[in-house]
Amino acid sequence: MTAVDEVWMSRALQQARKGWYSTHPNPRVGCVIMRDGEMLAEGFHEYPGGPHAEINALNALDGDARGATVYVTLEPCSHTGKTPPCADALIAAQPARVVIAMQDPNPLVAGRGIEKLKNQGIEVVCGVMKNQALALNRGFIKRMQYGLPALRVKMGMSLDGRTALANGISQWITGAEARRDVQFLRAQSSAILSSATTVIQDDASLNVRLDAAALQQQVAVRQPLRVIVDTQLRLSGQEKLFEQAGEICIFTTSKDVQKKAALESDQISVRVMPEHIDGRIDLKAMLQQLAQMEINEVHCECGATLAGALLQQQLVDEVVLYIAPDLLGNQARGLFELGEISIMSDKLAMQIEDLRMIGRDIKITAKPEISCPPLSS
Numbered sequence: 001m002t003a004v005d006e007v008w009m010s011r012a013l014q015q016a017r018k019g020w021y022s023t024h025p026n027p028r029v030g031c032v033i034m035r036d037g038e039m040l041a042e043g044f045h046e047y048p049g050g051p052h053a054e055i056n057a058l059n060a061l062d063g064d065a066r067g068a069t070v071y072v073t074l075e076p077c078s079h080t081g082k083t084p085p086c087a088d089a090l091i092a093a094q095p096a097r098v099v100i101a102m103q104d105p106n107p108l109v110a111g112r113g114i115e116k117l118k119n120q121g122i123e124v125v126c127g128v129m130k131n132q133a134l135a136l137n138r139g140f141i142k143r144m145q146y147g148l149p150a151l152r153v154k155m156g157m158s159l160d161g162r163t164a165l166a167n168g169i170s171q172w173i174t175g176a177e178a179r180r181d182v183q184f185l186r187a188q189s190s191a192i193l194s195s196a197t198t199v200i201q202d203d204a205s206l207n208v209r210l211d212a213a214a215l216q217q218q219v220a221v222r223q224p225l226r227v228i229v230d231t232q233l234r235l236s237g238q239e240k241l242f243e244q245a246g247e248i249c250i251f252t253t254s255k256d257v258q259k260k261a262a263l264e265s266d267q268i269s270v271r272v273m274p275e276h277i278d279g280r281i282d283l284k285a286m287l288q289q290l291a292q293m294e295i296n297e298v299h300c301e302c303g304a305t306l307a308g309a310l311l312q313q314q315l316v317d318e319v320v321l322y323i324a325p326d327l328l329g330n331q332a333r334g335l336f337e338l339g340e341i342s343i344m345s346d347k348l349a350m351q352i353e354d355l356r357m358i359g360r361d362i363k364i365t366a367k368p369e370i371s372c373p374p375l376s377s
Contacts, residue, residue, distance in 0.1 A: 005071070005099050008032050008039075009129045012071040013101070015044040015053065016136055021187045021215045022047050022222060025294035027074055027137040031057040033095070035068040047219050052077065054086040058093055065093040073133050075104040075126070078112040087113040090122070097123040101133035105144035138317070139190065139296030147291050148284075151193075152318040153300045153307050154185060155335055159325055162332035163304065171202065177359025178322040182301075183210050185320065189224050189299035191249075191290060195306045196230035199241050206301065207244045225249055225295065229281055229306060233259040233270075242268070249293075251286050253279075283313055308337035311348060316368055319350065323362040 015030025023029075023045055030044045031053035040063070043056025051059070054076055058065065076086040076098070090098060098117050103126060104110045117124050134141060139150035156174040157163050163173065172179065186192055192206045199206070206226045215221060223246035228235065233254040235241075241248065248268045253275050254260070260270045271289065276282045290298065300310065310316050341347055354365040 004037075005125065005128050008034055008069070008071045009073070009099060009101055010132075011039070011042065012053075012073050013129065013132055013136065015042050016073045018044045018217075019046050022217050022219050024048065024190045024222060024224075025140075025296055027140040029053040029072065029074045031073070032071040033057050033061065033065050033068050034071070035065075040065065040068060046217075049083075052083060052086050055083070055089055058089060065095050068093075068095045069097040069099060070095045071099045071128075073101040073136065075100050075102070075110070076113040076117070077104070078109060078116050085113070085116075087116040090117065091120045095122060097125065099128050100124065100126045101128055102126070102130045105141045107144070137296075139298075142317075143291045143294075143296055148287050148315075149190065149291050149295045149298045150317045151287065151298045151300060151310065151315055152185070152189070152320060153302075153310060153316050154182060154320045154322075155307060156322045156324070157335050158328040158332070159323060160327045160329070160332075161335050162328035163335055164333040165328060166331045166333065173326070173328075174322045174324045174361045175359040178324075178361040178363065181358050181363065182322070183208060184215075185299055186224060187215055187221065189297045190295040191225040191227050191298045193227045193229070193298050193300040193302065195302045196228055196232075196234045197305070198302050199228060199235065199239055201303075203240050204301070205240050205244050207246060223247075224299070225293075227251065227286075227290065227298070229283075229286070229302075230254075231281055233263070235263065237263050237268075249290075251281055251289075253281055280309065283309060283315060287315060304334055304337040307335075308339075311336060311368065312338060314368070314370055318353075319364075319366050319368070321362075321364045321366070322358065323364065325360060325362075 012030040012032045016028045019028045026048050032042045033040045041057045041060035043053050043060055045053045054072055076090055078085050078087045114124050142148055142150050187208045187210055194206055207223055208221055212221055226248045228250045230250050230252050233252050233256055250270045251273050264270050273281045349369040350366040352366045356363050
């Protein structure tokens with residue numbers, strides 16, 4: 001690995017980010033082809049079922065790739081899925097080197113694309129800017145490694161840590177700029193998770209309200225799956241949530257067949273789940289089911305009860321807080337329902353990853369120090 005390799009891999013990572021909002025359930029992948037210090041072509045994976053990054057880069061060539069170096073952010077696939085193997089296409093192109101940021105995390109295929117290339121006499125370098133590649137696809141990688149999606153909890157609060165007035169009114173604690181910023185978090189996610197309580201109290205739609213131009217993409221805006229925890233099936237089907245286009249999946253412990261049948265349709269499914277020890281839905285089992293549905297990243301917007309339960313069960317990978325410079329007082333509702341913490345050693349420690357201003361509000365991105373197993377290459 002050389003400094004030059006990092007320069008071109010950085011370019012490939014920039015290409016991969018162009019698919020930030022559109023590749024679900026596939027990983028975000030970029031590719032750059034260069035020879036003698038000159039970039040010949042580049043490409044990225046734009047949407048599922050479409051050409052992979054390597055193919056788009058090869059198709060953009062004006063000439064051939066013989067003797068070139070190919071930089072790709074994820075190991076070229078070696079199997080036939082919706083598209084033919086990219087490893088075979090690279091072998092046919094006859095580059096001298098292929099530089100890869102990280103192996104494919106799928107245990108069924110990891111290393112096979114690399115082995116194919118090496119068997120054809122192509123030099124392969126792996127691990128260049130691996131950490132950046134991990135961050136690019138943390139949900140896909142976590143799903144492959146642990147059978148769970150990456151989970152982000154988003155909360156809006158006042159300066160004194162309150163999320164709503166005592167009567168439940170919460171619109172709007174944060175400003176318009178922060179609310180628009182949340183739309184981009186929704187758009188990058190595979191699913192948006194909330195509770196029946198939040199849907200009923202806020203009359204929430206939980207959809208993406210941005211157009212393709214705002215997301216800087218050519219394909220249509222994808223609406224994430226909306227996932228609702230409704231333990232007792234309190235939703236009627238008449239809420240605004242059901243008026244919006246897109247699929248909805250409701251998780252419940254209720255055995256009420258009539259309520260279940262009344263809610264279900266072509267776009268709405270109801271899944272009966274086992275109860276957790278506290279009588280609520282087994283949240284980890286729910287997330288495992290979402291992973292089986294090829295959900296990579298879950299964006300959660302909910303109240304203190306569900307948010308606290310997710311944190312307590314160590315299912316949260318990231319917390320995003322929008323803090324408004326206002327005070328709501330000690331009668332207003334709190335942020336997380338965590339139960340009583342009586343000794344400091346029991347506190348839930350967080351690490352702040354990013355802090356910035358969004359309009360008049362502060363945006364803090366943090367991760368729990370103790371959560372699901374860390375990602376690995």
